[in-house]
Amino acid sequence: MPSFACWSLPITLLALLCCPGSGEKAFEVYIWSEKQVVEAWESWKVNCSTNCENPKVGGLETTMNKTVLEEHPQGKWKQFLVSNTTNDTKLICHFTCAEQQLSEHLNITVFQRPAQVTLRLQPPRVIVGEAFTIECTALAVKPLESLTLTLLRGRETLQNQTFGGTEREAMVRLNSTALTKEGHNFSCQAELDLRPHGGYVIRSISESQILEVFEPMQDNQMVIIMVVVSILLFLFVTSVLLCFILGQHWHRRRTGTYGVLAAWRRLPRAFRQRPM
Numbered sequence: 167m168p169s170f171a172c173w174s175l176p177i178t179l180l181a182l183l184c185c186p187g188s189g190e191k192a193f194e195v196y197i198w199s200e201k202q203v204v205e206a207w208e209s210w211k212v213n214c215s216t217n218c219e220n221p222k223v224g225g226l227e228t229t230m231n232k233t234v235l236e237e238h239p240q241g242k243w244k245q246f247l248v249s250n251t252t253n254d255t256k257l258i259c260h261f262t263c264a265e266q267q268l269s270e271h272l273n274i275t276v277f278q279r280p281a282q283v284t285l286r287l288q289p290p291r292v293i294v295g296e297a298f299t300i301e302c303t304a305l306a307v308k309p310l311e312s313l314t315l316t317l318l319r320g321r322e323t324l325q326n327q328t329f330g331g332t333e334r335e336a337m338v339r340l341n342s343t344a345l346t347k348e349g350h351n352f353s354c355q356a357e358l359d360l361r362p363h364g365g366y367v368i369r370s371i372s373e374s375q376i377l378e379v380f381e382p383m384q385d386n387q388m389v390i391i392m393v394v395v396s397i398l399l400f401l402f403v404t405s406v407l408l409c410f411i412l413g414q415h416w417h418r419r420r421t422g423t424y425g426v427l428a429a430w431r432r433l434p435r436a437f438r439q440r441p442m
C-alpha cells in the first residue's frame with residue numbers, strides 16, 4: 167500500500183504536467199531567436215517550431231515586418247526574418263495541434279548605440295580662477311536606463327551619471343574652476359551596458375576639447391603693449407603729417423619772401439630808403 171502511494175504521486179504529477187485536460191496538450195512550442203538584444207532597424211532570424219507530428223497552423227505574431235525564409239514540409243517549423251524594429255517588442259510563436267493552440271513568447275530588447283556624443287565647454291576660454299561649465303550630451307540612445315555618461319579630464323573621472331530612463335535626453339553637466347593654466351583636456355565617454363538584457367557593453371567617446379586658460383597678467387601686458395604700439399603709431403603718423411605741413415608752410419613762406427624781396431628791389435631807391 168505505501169509503495170503504491172509512492173508511485174502514484176509522481177505518475178499523477180507527470181500526467182498533470184504533460185497531459186492536463188485529458189491528455190490533449192501532448193505537444194510543445196519552441197521559440198528560437200538569433201538575437202534577444204537587437205540594434206534598431208536591424209534584421210534577424212527567428213525560428214518557431216513544435217514537436218507536434220502534424221500541426222494544422224503555426225506562425226509568428228509580431229507588430230514588426232516579417233518574411234518566411236524556410237518552412238518544414240509538414241509545418242513542424244518556420245523560419246522568419248524579422249526586420250525594422252525601433253521599440254522593445256514581444257515575439258509570439260503559436261501552433262495548433264489536435265484542436266489545441268499553444269504559444270510561447272520571447273521579449274526582445276531594442277538598443278540604439280551612442281553614436282553622437284558631444285562635449286561642450288562654456289565658455290571655451292577663461293582666465294585663471296574663472297568658472298566654466300562642462301556639458302556632455304548623447305543623442306538617441308536606447309535603452310536610456312543602461313546608459314552612463316562620464317566626464318573625463320585626461321584619464322581622470324570628474325563625474326558620471328546613469329540615467330533613470332524617464333529623461334527625454336541624456337545630459338551631464340559639471341561646473342568647475344580653472345585653477346591652473348595646464349591640463350584642461352576634456353572628453354566624455356558614453357557606456358551602454360546591455361549585459362542585463364543578455365548583450366554586451368558598447369562604448370563611445372566624444373572628441374576631446376581643450377579649455378584655453380590665460381594668465382590675467384598676460385592679458386594686462388597685452389593691453390599695455392597694444393596701447394604703447396598705438397601711441398607710437400599715432401606719434402609717428404602725427405610727426406610725418408607735421409613734417410609735411412611744416413615743409414609746405416616753409417616752402418610757401420620762402421617763395422613769399424622772394425616775392426617781397428623782388429618787390430622791394432623793384433622799388434625806387436628813394437622809397438626804399440624812406441622807412442629807414
Ligand SMILES: *[C@@H]1O[C@H](CO)[C@@H](O)[C@H](O)[C@H]1NC(C)=O
Pocket residue numbers: 213214215236243244245
Ligand atoms: C528550426 O528549428 C527546428 C527545431 O529546432 C530545426 O529542426 C530546424 O532545422 C530549424 N530551421 C532552420 C532553418 O534552422
Ligand SMILES: *[C@@H]1O[C@H](CO)[C@@H](O)[C@H](O)[C@H]1NC(C)=O
Pocket residue numbers: 229230231249250
Ligand atoms: C513594413 O514594410 C513596409 C514596406 O515593405 C513598410 O511600408 C511598413 O512601414 C513596414 N512596417 C513596419 C512596422 O516597419
Ligand SMILES: *[C@@H]1O[C@H](CO)[C@@H](O)[C@H](O)[C@H]1NC(C)=O
Pocket residue numbers: 231250252
Ligand atoms: C521601417 O519602419 C519605418 C517606420 O518605423 C518605415 O517608415 C520604413 O518604411 C520601414 N522600412 C522598411 C524597409 O520596412
Ligand SMILES: *[C@@H]1O[C@H](CO)[C@@H](O)[C@H](O)[C@H]1NC(C)=O
Pocket residue numbers: 252253
Ligand atoms: C516606439 O515607442 C515610442 C514611445 O516610447 C512611440 O512614440 C513610437 O511611436 C513607437 N514606435 C513604433 C514603431 O511603434
Ligand SMILES: *[C@@H]1O[C@H](CO)[C@@H](O)[C@H](O)[C@H]1NC(C)=O
Pocket residue numbers: 271272273
Ligand atoms: C516579457 O515581458 C513581460 C512584461 O512586458 C513580462 O511579464 C514577461 O515575464 C517577460 N517574459 C520573459 C520571458 O522574460
Ligand SMILES: *[C@@H]1O[C@H](CO)[C@@H](O)[C@H](O)[C@H]1NC(C)=O
Pocket residue numbers: 314316323325326357
Ligand atoms: C561612477 O563613479 C563612481 C565614483 O564616483 C564609480 O565608483 C563608478 O564605478 C563609476 N561608474 C561608472 C559606470 O564608471
Ligand SMILES: *[C@@H]1O[C@H](CO)[C@@H](O)[C@H](O)[C@H]1NC(C)=O
Pocket residue numbers: 299339340341
Ligand atoms: C552651474 O552654474 C550655473 C550658473 O552658471 C547654474 O545655473 C547651475 O545650476 C550650476 N550647476 C551645477 C550642477 O552646479
Ligand SMILES: *[C@@H]1O[C@H](CO)[C@@H](O)[C@H](O)[C@H]1NC(C)=O
Pocket residue numbers: 320321351352353374376
Ligand atoms: C587630449 O586627450 C586626447 C585623449 O585623451 C588625446 O588624443 C589628445 O591628443 C589630447 N590633446 C592634447 C592637445 O593634448
